[in-house]
Amino acid sequence: MYISPRYLANIENKGQHPSLQIFFELMLRYNISVDQFLLEQPVGKNxxxxxxxxxxxxxxxxxxxxxxxxxxxxxxxxxxxx
Incomplete structure (x- = not known):
C-alpha cells in the first residue's frame, strides 16, 4: 500500500477522511478493530x-x-x- 506523505499528513493532522480502501488497509496493517470507529460504544473488553x-x-x-x-x-x- 502506498500513501503519499501529504495524504497521510492530511488524515493525521487535518482530519481528512481516508478512502474506504485506505481505511480498511490501515485497520488491517495496524491490527485495529473497525468497531471502535463504527460503533458508538466499543464491543468487547477494555x-x-x-x-x-x-x-x-x-x-x-x-x-x-x-x-x-x-x-x-x-x-x-x-x-x-x-
Missing part, C-alpha cells in the same frame, strides 16, 4: 478486563476462589451504596 483475564488464566484454583469471594464482597458493598 484493557483492564483483558489484563485481569490474563492474571486469572495463570492463577491456581485456590487463587480463583479468593478472587471470586473478594469480587462478590465488592459487588455486595457497591450494591448497598446505590
Amino acid at each position: 484493557t483492564q478486563r483483558r489484563q485481569l483475564d490474563a492474571l486469572l488464566d495463570d492463577m491456581s484454583d485456590t487463587g480463583i476462589r479468593i478472587v471470586t469471594a473478594t469480587a462478590r464482597e465488592i459487588a455486595e458493598v457497591e450494591g448497598e451504596g446505590q
Whole structure:
C-alpha cells in the first residue's frame, strides 16, 4: 500500500477522511478493530478486563476462589451504596 506523505499528513493532522480502501488497509496493517470507529460504544473488553483475564488464566484454583469471594464482597458493598 502506498500513501503519499501529504495524504497521510492530511488524515493525521487535518482530519481528512481516508478512502474506504485506505481505511480498511490501515485497520488491517495496524491490527485495529473497525468497531471502535463504527460503533458508538466499543464491543468487547477494555484493557483492564483483558489484563485481569490474563492474571486469572495463570492463577491456581485456590487463587480463583479468593478472587471470586473478594469480587462478590465488592459487588455486595457497591450494591448497598446505590
